[in-house]
Amino acid sequence: MEPDRSLPQAASVPRTAPDPPTQTLFDRVGGEAFFVRLVDAFYQRVEASEILRPLYPDPELSGANERLRLFLIQYWGGPTTYSDTRGHPRLRMRHAPFPVYSTTIAAWLDAMSGALDEVDPEPDIREELWAYFERAATFMRNMDG
Numbered sequence: 001m002e003p004d005r006s007l008p009q010a011a012s013v014p015r016t017a018p019d020p021p022t023q024t025l026f027d028r029v030g031g032e033a034f035f036v037r038l039v040d041a042f043y044q045r046v047e048a049s050e051i052l053r054p055l056y057p058d059p060e061l062s063g064a065n066e067r068l069r070l071f072l073i074q075y076w077g078g079p080t081t082y083s084d085t086r087g088h089p090r091l092r093m094r095h096a097p098f099p100v101y102s103t104t105i106a107a108w109l110d111a112m113s114g115a116l117d118e119v120d121p122e123p124d125i126r127e128e129l130w131a132y133f134e135r136a137a138t139f140m141r142n143m144d145g
């Protein structure tokens with residue numbers, strides 16, 4: 001159909017400055033270094049936690065550290081190394097071997113909250129991360145009580 005020339009055309013509408021390109025959270029925090037700091041701070045707390053530490057099968061937490069770091073980097077818009085090496089995250093399934101009670105979730109979130117305090121991102125970044133962590137951790141529950 002012919003465009004109706006009596007209507008203003010897009011080209012005649014005053015142009016405003018183009019929107020800045022949308023940045024991922026990965027970009028906004030400055031990339032990988034932020035996630036290295038966050039996940040290191042988190043695993044220091046896991047190491048010290050009587051609830052969380054016994055759940056981790058490896059004597060070393062370095063492998064778990066790397067997996068969480070790569071996962072978060074991918075989730076927030078950075079490189080996809082996590083899925084390139086580990087495949088689809090299927091996080092609930094991957095947590096099935098570990099009993100996750102509401103107390104376990106509280107301990108995990110407490111460790112992550114402490115880690116966020118330590119790395120101290122901008123408030124809007126913290127809010128976004130926290131909303132996600134609360135949702136994701138609750139989703140991992142696989143035990144009553």
Ligand code: HEM
Nearest residue numbers: 055056064067068071086094098100104105108136137140
């Ligand atoms: C709710 C409490 C949680 C507990 C107790 C828990 C515990 C664990 C344990 C014991 C492992 C195995 C460690 C290893 O990979 O060697 C693991 C793996 C993992 N967790 Fe959690 N987790 C919790 C929540 C979460 C949340 C909220 C996320 C994401 C935001 C997450 C992301 C991961 C990832 C990416 C892995 C590695 C998966 C893989 O590639 O094998 N976890 N978690």
